[in-house]
Amino acid sequence: MDLRELVDLRVRDGEQAAPGGAPAVVAGVSVGGERSTAVRGAALAPDSCFRIASLTKAFTSTALVRRMRENGVALDTPVIELLGDLAPDWRADTGLTVEQILGQVSGLRECVEASDAAALGEGPEALHEAARLVVRGGNERAPGTRWSYYNGNYFLVGAVLAALGGASYETVLRRDLLGPWNLSRTGFDAPRDPVAGRDGGRELPSRDYPRPRRPSGGLWSCVPDLLALGEGLLADRELLDRVRRPRTAPDDPMAYGLGWALGPSGQMYLNGRLPGYRTAMLLVPDKDLVSVALAAEQTALPLLARLLSDVQYPFTGDDLGAAVDAFAA
Template identity: 30%
Template sequence: MPALRTLLAIPVTAALLCLNPGSAPHPGTLAEATLPLLVTQGKAPAAALLTTEGADTRFTTTNAALTPADHVRAGSITKTFVATVVLQLAAERRLDVSAPVTRYLPALAPLRDLTLRSLLTHTSGLYDFTATNHGTTPLTPAAVAALALAHARTTPGGAWAYSNTNYVLLGMIIRQVTGHSYATEVRRRIIAPLHLTGTSFPGTRTAVPRPHGPDAIRLDPRAAGAAGEVISTLPDLNRFYRALLRGRLLPPAALSAMLNTRTAQGHYGMGVFPEKLPCGITVWGHNGRIAHTYVRTAATRDGSRVMTYRVTRQLLAKGPSVEHRLLTAEFCA
């Protein structure tokens, strides 16, 4: 891996746009110089990133067809929205994350040893329904629950193993507790208060709203449900994670619980995961892979700096190493 100072020598074809009206463009940063690696090494057709720090917002893209206003399927970033609602309900004493899942979903009697915490932290060991529907075929929540009951646990003993099934069950629990769908509760509790005008839960609508990038394809959102339905924009995702980590959406105890990774052996909190960078900084956020698109948001613990990037391909070649270099360039420079 080249030293960070050498990354500035990488040819940059990115268009750098300043999103603060009336102000001058900002000089390129190491992250903006590193972005083309997602294309040259990650083999993505195109990439874009948006960084927010204070009043400063910077957008960079390797392809002018991608804009900051684009709507994009954010996939598993949906989990952060759902976890936030669950923790809000816990803070309101309307549910208990230590309670068994069967308190809220009695039909899942064989899962009586599992708690809501095990769902939030991916330590339930439940079969991942996307191994059956491959993220493309619509499934009802009841069908997802039936698959969980029909398959043996993948990781007995509370070990961490990522499973989309966990968050579909959490969506069912939100409905049971509130009488409303998870989408309705996210709209009321997060989207409306934060004025996330580009964020939506499409339900049965298969198209991505305009404007969107060339990677937008039709998909029945019920193929992902509470595990990956949300559509958003890069500015909205930055605003959401910034508000979350600054304590605007959760009381301090609930936010601390969200960021506690002990249950998941350091891999995952509740709806977010950490990544420690070489300079000692740990960033928090989530990623999403769905329908030819990959999106990731990462932020400092206090939400003072947030970066969301997207690529027009669901999986990156050499993805983890290239992503790690991009995060390091942004947060360690």
């Protein structure tokens, strides 16, 4: 069954859970660099831009790991050494490392809400001040002892990327990753032709994503750019090995690397959720497989998860539908 048939099959299945009708979906697969795409929905194209929510973390993580390698900075460097101006407000464990915040094993107290970050405004210091709030909250447990998904970790990640790159987070991401990897349809500003998000078929008004939260979920992107991100990771084996090495313990809720959940056969996956949008991405590095699915319907995650599980199943024999759907983005 080819990708278009799989998309049609899963969208038909998903229609039962979508009271507003079939969701708009764009999906893509790359195997050894050979791509195929499928579109389901009026007025959509293979490169239509969606909000990708927490798939943004894969861009942020990739950019920071590359920047640290370029600067000769080890992943086990304590964060406080790279954000020294936050020291007067630092209540977190001073041994907290960059790979622990990237790997969601920081043990930080999850006390900074989305509204707290948004209240910091849109100025050039907003992200840095969000990072200050995070470390001011201190640790709930020792770093490295337990996996827990917390967007505050990625406020810190974005601040570290900005510090190492000597410019704003957005500028460094564009200069270090989006530009060199030709990800021309990916960015924080709404594109000229955005796909509108929907809830049960009802179109939702477009809202800006708060600047302090951008490293955790603020990007717009499209299937070709997401496939290119995955292909870029697979082509740089040293980078890939750094990103996909588990940072979690055997008894953690899931196996997790740097920005990616890890499957039983070495799969890397994540999903994203914002009002009106659902997204999912899955890689099988040892089979040179990259897959992604984007939907403009917030009830669509189960069908996207099922679709990507179907795509990778012939390569691994694993059923990952429930895992991709349940991932805590």
